[in-house]
Amino acid sequence: MSTDNSNITPETEDIEAYEQNQNEQAQIRREKLKALQEAGRNPFLQETWNVTAHSVDIKDNFEAMEDEEVSCAGRLMAIRVMGKAAFADLQDKQGRIQLYVRKDEIGEEDYKWFKTYDIGDIVGIEGKVFKTKHGEISIRVTRLVLLSKSLQVLPDKWSGLKDQDLRYRQRYVDLIMNQDVRDTFYKRARIIKEMKRVLEEDYGYLEVDTPILTPIAGGANARPFETHHNTLNMDLKLRISNELYLKRCIVGGLDRVYEMGKMFRNEGMDRNHNPEFTSMECYMAYGNMESTMDVTEQLLYKAAMAVNGTPILTYQGKEFDVTPPWRRLNMADAVKEITGVDFSKIDTDEEAREACIKYGMDKDEVKDFTRGKLIAEMFEAYCEDVPGYLDGPVFVVGHPVEVSPLSKRDPEDPRITRRFEAYINGWEIANAFSELNDPIDQYERFAEQQAELDAGIDDEAHPMDLDFVNALEVGLPPTGGLGVGIDRCIMLIVDAPSIRDVMLFPTMKPLD
Known part of the structure; x- marks a missing residue:
């Protein structure tokens, strides 16, 4: 049986040849599965494997675990066959560890089949922990069982899985490779x-x-x-x-x-x-x-x-x-610092609209906005995107009532609320x-928001929720949310x- 250790990649051949090669390799894997099944070695009949150790734990505790019998399971990520012996990399949930597989240790029949296994196959192994002459902590395998056959070809180790869109779509492959x-x-x-x-x-x-x-x-x-x-x-x-x-x-x-x-x-x-x-x-x-x-x-x-x-x-x-x-930052103070528009000296909606239009806001867009709504709009439009300004961490406070329908009013200035937004990195x-927790105030704010929703002024305005108002009438204690x-x-x-x-x-x- 042939193996699928091809060197063709998108970097060395055209994409069409690469895809054709991938399809050929996938077909070879299906042929290998059929041969396994005909030989009574169907890997998909395996139900479980007793895992007693994992890769990183073995490496971190080598001195205590040297010569200890372990049972591991994972995915084959590299296979290097050299006659009557082979090395392989097993990847489990912690990382990778090297396997040393010898024909005289696992038996001639199992070794014959092992040489047909592919990168991506999932195996269970038993063996002893040791260190090679080159100093690599490994497992000398005494038993090796194919637990699941991988029918898809994994990206090769050199080009890897680099296409970001494909990595999101095939996260299962992304997790294997990275x-x-x-x-x-x-x-x-x-x-x-x-x-x-x-x-x-x-x-x-x-x-x-x-x-x-x-x-x-x-x-x-x-x-x-x-x-x-x-x-x-x-x-x-x-x-x-x-x-x-x-x-x-x-x-x-x-x-x-x-x-x-x-x-x-x-x-x-x-x-x-x-x-x-x-x-x-x-x-x-x-x-x-x-x-x-x-x-x-x-x-x-x-x-x-x-x-x-x-x-x-x-x-x-x-x-x-x-x-x-x-640190804390007042929203109106931020608008003044960045734009120069000082809302502390502006009392009416008309004055606020004139100041904002003069600064550069669209006249038609703000024609129905209140003073409080304009403070929030100026902050969002001109402060949030200033490089470094809201790197923080910082608590922005002083949100207007108009954009905070669920917040308690500030007793010192009922035009704003007891609210904050936390910013880091902008x-x-x-x-x-x-x-x-005032049900009458809450009902009135919901009514204002519902009116904006019905009029098409703000399609994200908060709808009326009468059952919630009823809950407030039952009594909500002072609450921080x-x-x-x-x-x-x-x-x-x-x-x-x-x-x-x-x-x-x-x-x-x-x-x-």
Whole structure:
């Protein structure tokens, strides 16, 4: 039987010849599978393998494990046959380790079949740990069993899997070929575990589950995905936030609750946005905006320490120190600093529109905007993208009521709210409030937002939610609430250039 150790790559031949060669190699693998099955060695009948050791553990503990019998399993990533003996690289969940396979150790029949195995095949092995004369820690194999036959040809070790789009589409191959990708998702798991530990052990939050399918997509200003439930004959939406359900939990007496899970927003895609993303929201009865600032700082600080051992985040060549406390920046002050427009000297909507149009905003676009809406628009348009300005970490405070329908008013200036957004590297990574618990005020703000929605002024305005207003009428204690974009935090901690790099299976446009 021929092997598929070809040297043809897209760099040495034209693409058509390369694809033809790949198809030929895949056909050879199917022929090998058929031969195995006819010989009573069907690998797909294997059910399990008793794994007692892993590659990195063996290497790290060689002195204690030398000459010890081990049982391992994994994928063959290299095979070098030299007559009656062979070397192979076995890749498991930790990394790689060398196998030394001898005909007189595993038997003539098994060795004959082993010589037909391909890179990518999954095997189980038993053997003794030893070190070769060249000093490489290896396993001298005494038993070798094919557990699964790989029918697809993996990218060769030289060209690898470099096409970024293909890496996202075939993440399973990306994980096999790239150790750094596997490391990213181990780090992701550790970050999430540490964040949950901080919430539960340091602050006493209870993890809960809330609906993903909802009749009203509330808790944020965003466009939802819509679907229909046939049995109930009703339209439903995928949640854009879990805020309103979590606050219902606070009303019910679960004083500290959090949920980490998927949110869905039917919006644009870029390196920081995916339609499906992971968010964490937590609510603290008898807490406020300052309480949630403390939680935000500790989540990022302790996650960075757990994964990197330092509070200094190095992201794409820039450094950010997430050691608490973080600085604060008032939104209107930021607008004044960047644009010169001083809203502290502007009292009416008309004056605000004139000042913003004079600075350069579109007259028709802002004709219906209020003073508060214009502060937020000026900040978004002219401050957020200024290089280095919001590198942070920094808490932006002083959000106008018009863009904060769920936040408590500031008692010293009722035109703004007790809200902050946390920024690092110019990205918003968290949003938090002293939660609005006045049901009359909440109803009026919902009504204003619904009017904008109905008039087509803002298709992302917050819809009316009468049941939530009813919950507030039952009584919501003073509460501090926080939402954190988990994927963006992970990007910063692991230095990933795109949100797709920290999602196992990001949303992709179909190839056809």
